[in-house]
Amino acid sequence: MHATSPLVLDAAERTRAATLLSQFTDRYENSLTHRPIVPDPDRGTLTKLLAEPFPEKGLGVETFFADVVDRIVPHTTAIAHPRFLAYVQGPPNGIGPYAEAVAAVLNQNCNLWQISPAANVIERTVADWLCGLFGLGPGSGGILTSGGSGATKDAISAAIADRRPDFRDLGLQQNRPPLVLYTSKEAHRSVAKAAAVLGIGLRHVRHIPTDAAFRMRVDLLARAIAEDRESGNEPFCVVATAGTVTTGSIDPIGPIADLCTREELWLHVDGAYGALFVLAESMRDDLLPLSRADSITVDPHKMLFAPLEAGALLVKDMTKLRAAFAFSSSSTYLTAIDDDQLLDYMDHGPQLSRGFKALKVWAALRTFGVDAFRSAAENCLTLAGRLGARVSADPTLELMNPVNLTAVCLRVPGRSDEAHVELVTRLHDEGTALLGPARVRGRVGIRACVTNHRTTADDIDLVADRLTTLAKG
Ligand SMILES: Cc1ncc(COP(=O)(O)O)c(C=O)c1O
Structure with a gap:
């Protein structure tokens, strides 16, 4: 019997769903090393999945789990296989799936702190811990994102807003010198993609050549900036990379930061792949210069092995993120009350409704240490x-x-x-x-x-x- 709504599972169904979930996770774990890493898709099953209409009357919990086992799992990639070595992507850590389930039960909307105070504090704890890894200092902070690409896009938005405080009103539609962004030839495609969708235009993205070790050439970066200034363009942002996607090279962040200081440019570091190797003693010295950046992309769904999706944008000065993303609202239910301890994340990123992504990162750090x-x-x-x-x-x-x-x-x-x-x-x-x-x-x-x-x-x-x-x- 459904006590409240036909969309609630009753006690027996909940027990059954939990048992089936537990069986499924155990079997999946135990079969992992024998699975093909990439599936050999059975076109018949996929075509049927595609064509099948949704039933008017529900098929129940058992059918859902049977579908997962029979029709979905055989057509998935075994990301957690120990010899899955194709992408910058790790298998989820063990507590991740459970933390995701808890987050779904609680279904917190992490926009205003008043409606999700615990989630708010947990997200802040995670972001502050990440900032601390790079010594970003007082005033720094961050926000969890869909991934590295999203974090870099939001960082470039903040850089544009910082350079052009009237950007919100005027956009890039004014008759002013084109803004130019610099990155290296080895940079991830998400950098150019962000510049394109934000209206900078690919023509105004300079891909600086790299040295023999695939690191951005700072001398050529300086030259490109000077040439742009001479031709009337307006340099505004450098996106360096800590861990390029193909070869794992780390751009010379210290010298690039010196140049950015001299030239008054925003320095963003795309550390989606490499930044979290700061956790390893052997890489710490190479990555500590990231403390000089205005903003950093990190990807907990890579080296913290959070289940997809969990990226993060860290900024040296949280007020700059707020300047880019806070909009005053006339909706009465969105009445923000300022609080020193708590943050309205809707004012620090592009989303209003936001899930409780931080829980899986927090859970992993506490569960495993x-x-x-x-x-x-x-x-x-x-x-x-x-x-x-x-x-x-x-x-x-x-x-x-x-x-x-x-x-x-x-x-x-x-x-x-x-x-x-x-x-x-x-x-x-x-x-x-x-x-x-x-x-x-x-x-x-x-x-x-x-x-x-x-x-x-x-x-x-x-x-x-x-x-x-x-x-x-
Ligand atoms: C250097 C670098 N930047 C950005 C990304 C994109 O990150 P995401 O897939 O989380 O959007 C990747 C992904 O591998 C990457 O290696």
Whole structure:
């Protein structure tokens, strides 16, 4: 019997749903290493899923879980497989799915602090902890986002608002010098995409060449800024990268920050991939210059292994985020009451309704402790170093990048581009691993990215052994 609404599960249904969920998670966990990493889709099932009308009368809890097991799971990628090494994406940490479930039960709307005070404090705790990792200092803060791309877009919005305080009223439609943004040739596509959708225009994005280690050339950045000023353009923002997506290089943040100070430019660091390696002792000194940035993108759904989605934007000065995003409202239910301890997140980002993403990050940090994440980051670095060393020592393989973080790009000298793509397919089809294709300075190769807390030294050795055999064959 439904006590209140036909959309509420009764006690027996809740117990059944919980049991089925628990069985599903156990079976999934236990089957993980035997699964194909990428599914071989059964077109018939997918076509049926696509064409099936929704029933007028509900099919019940059991059918939902049966569908998950029979029709959905076989067509999903096993991201948590220990040899899923294709993207900058890790498997979720163990508490993540449970924290997501709790967040869904509570369904807090994290816009105004009054309607979600605990969630508000938890988001602030997470953001402040992240700021503390980089020593961003008093006045800093952050907000959780859909991911790294969203965080970078919001950072560039804040940079525009900072440069042009009348941007909100006038947009970029005034007859004024074009704003110019600088990033490197190795930057993630989300940087140019953000500039495009925010109206800066791709013509006003300069992709500065990189050095032999794939880091932005600061001398060429300085030259490009000077040339733009001479031609009447208005430089306003540099987006440096801490951990480029292909090779894991870290731009020279200190010298870039010096230049930005001299030139009065906003410095954003895209640390979606690399910034959280600050947790690893061995990378701390390389990443501490991020404290000089005006804003930083970090991605808890990468190196904190939060289930998708959880990105974060950190800013040195929270008032700048507020200046970009706060709108006074005439809706009476949105009456903000200022409070020193609490923040109205709707005034610090583009969303009004916002989910309780911070809970899964907070839950993981408390459940496993910060030390567990330090070890996971260090372990990924060690494993990538191990793979890099194996490739370097193997005369049949060529290492294409210095292994700064956890991206290892390699090729088999003498093989064609197509042969490299075939090699990636073969490694997957035979069940060895999912690696990705890579293009490094125009040359095609193969990329393994170790951002997976389940990967072990044995996994890496298996991949290295197979690469050697296939390269010889
Ligand atoms: C350097 C870098 N920036 C940005 C992104 C985009 O992050 P997200 O996928 O969370 O939007 C990625 C994703 O891998 C990345 O490696």
